[in-house]
Amino acid sequence: MNHTSSRDxxxxxxPSAIVDPLARIGAGTQIGPWCMVGPDVVLGDGVRLHxxxxxxxHTRLGDGVEVFPFVTIGMAPQDLKYRGEPTRCEIGSRTVxxxxxxxxxxxxxxxxxxxxGxxxxxxxxxxxxxxxxxxDGVxxxxxxxxxxxxxxxxxxRIxxxxxxxxxVRIGHGALVGGVCGVEADVIPYGSVLGNRARLVGLHWIWLRRQGVDAAEIQAMRRAFRILYPRTGATARDGVLEERVNIVRREFADIPRVLEIVAFMEAPSRRGLVRGRRPGSDTSDIEGA
Incomplete structure (x- = not known):
């Protein structure tokens, strides 16, 4: 049974959809066959459930969200500690x-x-x-x-x-390669590949598509090679911290480089993904 009489x-x-009368449904929304919408759900304007x-x-979908068949949103988490608390789920506008x-x-x-987002x-x-x-835009x-x-x-891009x-934290504009197991944090604009993720460079194509000029990209390339030198040395105590300090001083006028530095210094539960192995030279690998 559906409840459309009091709606826009x-x-x-x-007719086959089940929509709780307490659900809030925005104008122009389309709810297709065999869908189920619970009482605490809010659907924005122009949402489409195929x-x-x-x-x-307690789930909210923003305006223009499009959801294809056999999707479930806002169901109880797969966590043994969960005891039915009224926690939430939100989907930003125009997400597919x-x-x-x-x-x-x-x-x-x-x-x-x-x-x-x-x-x-x-x-x-x-x-x-x-x-x-x-x-947003992921x-x-x-x-x-x-x-x-x-x-x-x-x-x-995952x-x-x-x-x-x-x-795990995946930074702004980062690229995670296919069939990649990510066990630690990926820096902003970083590109990781491998069965166990290793940092192989920056996400150059994405940066160019965002309109980042050639001079800034070259500066980011130099900063990256200081942070992750070709020798692959990242593990000794204090060494990475020294390189971060060098980059902060030398690239103080490049906001994207400072964003990477801030990410690396932020608290982390998982640490940072390691750089490429010694002897490999993949710092210029492009990402889609």
């Missing part, structure tokens, strides 16, 4: 969520919120776990899985079948 006439609800979509919990994606609400022990694309069969924060390709409390910065360990 522009709302279209298929078919067989389940949205539950493709088939079979699962997005779980937060936990009381975490942020109490799982949040995906605006203008994102979450491709088929991906999983966004409890308390994850995903920025693309997550098919079959990506992430543990709880993952943070992904604006504009990042390629197919990558796996992100819980509490």
């Amino acid at each position: 006439s522009s709302i279209i609800v298929h 078919a067989n979509v389940v949205i539950d919990g 969520i493709r088939e079979n994606v699962t997005i779980h609400r937060g936990t009381a022990q975490g942020h109490q919120l799982t949040k995906i 605006a203008h994102c694309l979450i491709m088929a069969n991906s999983h966004v776990a409890h308390d994850c924060f995903i920025g 693309i997550i390709v098919n079959n990506v899985v992430m543990g709880g409390h993952v943070v992904i910065g604006d504009g990042a 390629m197919g079948s990558a796996a992100l360990h819980q509490f």
